[in-house]
Amino acid sequence: xxxxxxxxxxxxxxxxxxxxxxxxxxxxxxxxxxxxxxxxxxxxxxxxxxxxxxxxxxxxxxxxxxxxxxxxxxxxxxxxxxxxxxxxxxxxxxxxxxxxxxxxxxxxxxxxxxxxxxxxxxxxxxxxxxxxxxxxxxxxxxxxxxxxxxxxxxxxxxxxxxxxxxxxxxxxxxxxxxxxxxxxxxxxxxxxxxxxxxxxxxxxxxxxxxxxxxxxxxxxxxxxxxxxxxxxxxxxxxxxxxxxxxxxxxxxxxxxxxxxxxxxxxxxxxxxxxxxxxxxxxxxxxxxxxxxxxxxxxxxxxxxxxxxxxxxxxxxxxxxxxxxxxxxxxxxxxxxxxx
Numbered sequence: 322x323x324x325x326x327x328x329x330x331x332x333x334x335x336x337x338x339x340x341x342x343x344x345x346x347x348x349x350x351x352x353x354x355x356x357x358x359x360x361x362x363x364x365x366x367x368x369x370x371x372x373x374x375x376x377x378x379x380x381x382x383x384x385x386x387x388x389x390x391x392x393x394x395x396x397x398x399x400x401x402x403x404x405x406x407x408x409x410x411x412x413x414x415x416x417x418x419x420x421x422x423x424x425x426x427x428x429x430x431x432x433x434x435x436x437x438x439x440x441x442x443x444x445x446x447x448x449x450x451x452x453x454x455x456x457x458x459x460x461x462x463x464x465x466x467x468x469x470x471x472x473x474x475x476x477x478x479x480x481x482x483x484x485x486x487x488x489x490x491x492x493x494x495x496x497x498x499x500x501x502x503x504x505x506x507x508x509x510x511x512x513x514x515x516x517x518x519x520x521x522x523x524x525x526x527x528x529x530x531x532x533x534x535x536x537x538x539x540x541x542x543x544x545x546x547x548x549x550x551x552x553x554x555x556x557x558x559x560x561x562x563x564x565x566x567x568x569x570x571x572x573x574x575x576x577x578x579x580x581x582x583x584x585x586x587x588x589x590x591x592x593x594x595x596x597x598x599x600x601x602x603x604x605x606x607x608x609x610x611x612x613x614x615x616x617x618x619x620x621x622x623x624x625x626x627x628x629x630x631x632x633x634x635x636x637x638x639x640x641x642x643x644x645x646x647x648x649x650x651x652x653x654x655x656x657x658x659x660x
Contacts, residue, residue: 334651387408395522397657411579413545436583446470504578512605516638527542544590582650601613609639
């Protein structure tokens with residue numbers, strides 16, 4: 322009898338030990354599973370996704386844009402590689418102009434656009450005819466008794482009318498600088514291959530969020546090599562009783578900078594996204610991608626930061642440009658730029 326009692330006690334001890342081992346292993350297994358799950362969540366929701374610049378998106382086939390890999394130092398001291406982009410500022414994907422219509426009877430196809438108070442207006446004959454009413458200023462009279470619109474006609478006129486101190490002889494002129502004036506233009510831009518996000522944004526020329534440091538004035542580059550420029554000085558233009566329209570692509574010509582954009586109107590090359598996201602239109606000077614303002618459903622992101630950027634799990638950090646009528650693209654740089 323004593324032998325059976327001892328055996329029962331022995332088996333009971335074994336059962337307790339087995340149960341304890343089972344509980345311990347189950348706990349280990351669950352911990353491992355939870356850790357794996359946490360790692361997956363961290364990977365898919367991380368804000369640290371960084372997308373390198375894709376040089377193949379630039380339109381290099383026609384020779385107007387060349388892209389070369391070069392060593393560089395960024396504004397935060399980071400050393401690495403950059404893409405040096407040399408461009409003639411001549412878009413290969415659309416024609417430039419027109420800008421100024423010839424007569425007040427001309428339709429929208431004869432002129433470009435103007436940006437005012439966030440809106441885009443066709444610079445057709447009627448717009449020119451009604452400028453005194455539009456600006457509530459009777460000094461506007463940009464056409465003669467035949468309805469012909471006063472327009473700059475030479476390269477010298479372009480240079481003089483675009484001067485900050487515009488002479489009175491150009492008052493009430495439509496300023497139109499032609500592509501033939503900048504045929505030998507070449508501009509070089511450098512952007513990081515791998516963007517580096519900064520703790521604080523960099524403002525453009527002293528404008529931006531409080532406490533932001535200064536960055537170059539150029540906002541970014543379209544895939545055709547045309548620069549997304551700083552806001553056009555529309556107050557100075559209008560103050561001289563001149564008008565310097567943009568074409569339907571949002572661009573016009575400056576003798577020093579060549580053809581450049583002041584608005585993203587959807588004319589230049591866009592790279593569509595497969596998830597309904599807004600199309601990509603180029604790269605900012607810090608290497609982060611620039612996308613159109615609205616997605617395929619016509620919606621603008623609601624979580625943009627001060628620079629008009631945000632992050633998603635597919636594109637990492639990126640920008641969405643402002644509305645075409647705003648005379649703007651992005652409001653500051655979130656990343657380091659190439660010095």
